[in-house]
Amino acid sequence: MYSTHTGCQPQGQVTSVILHRDLPGFPDDNTLQLSYIFPDGIQTEKHPHPGQPYAGLRLCAYLPDNREGRKVCKLLDKAFEKQLLFTVATNDNGEDVVTTASIPLKTQPDGGSRVDGYPDSDYLKTVRMLLKNKGIE
Template sequence: MGSGHSSEKFTCNQYLNGQGPPSLVQQASEGLNGLSKSVAGCQPEGQMTWVILNRDLPGFPDDNTLQISFIFPDGVQKEKHPNPGQPYAGLRLCAYLPDSREGRRVLKQLDKAFNQQLLFAVATNKDGEDMVTTTSIPLKTQPDGGSRVDGYPDPDYLKNVRQLLRDKGIE
């Protein structure tokens, strides 16, 4: 059961440019967050871990929170990336799910998608810099603030992300 009374803040939400990602709608419609020159399945070497926080998410008052951390160090692009031999900037990102039956299903699907290199890619931004970014699978990168800022509450998120993952063959 989530506490709902804690005043502690979620602090794991860092981006290389100091700004958050585009909205879920933008992520889905633009494919790679408006970035170009990406290659499907070109996720670089990285790490996905998760922990349970004794806090609830808005809309899930009876559940704890699953905090998923994705870490991609800076690196040099390989043949599968858009500009082999060139450097790219890494990424540190946290995502949140309710620790519920449905949230655990999504976590399992995200883990499969991560291992199949479907969640992130190396892409070139509008300034010509290569960096790790999310793909077309939206992640909740804020624990609250609503869907406008990729947070909760968002009553359709779990259903929608499960469908997007199923569309990519992830059950």
């Protein structure tokens, strides 16, 4: 039994579309593109510097449009609702920005795992395990 955590993700939105192209490693499937949008905002007590501004984020993530990819998409949606996918952190330049939290996202359709892209044969299994550890299943 896992407890369900709630994170410190700022206000944002997610939308998804199906792209009629395949991802490396999934030659027979279309691609799910998830678009995450966070406007600039003011940090709350959950963030590193309450009352200070942070820079927003626009980010796309990619999943294969197959049974396993759609399952992971639903789990990522649940994690988004529980505010677990993103957080506010200070970047290398000392600026407070919205960034991904502890769940990795595939932000490139290709290029391999070094650049958060495909092919990555373990990604779907890994992200499901990490989400399960946070109470999302």
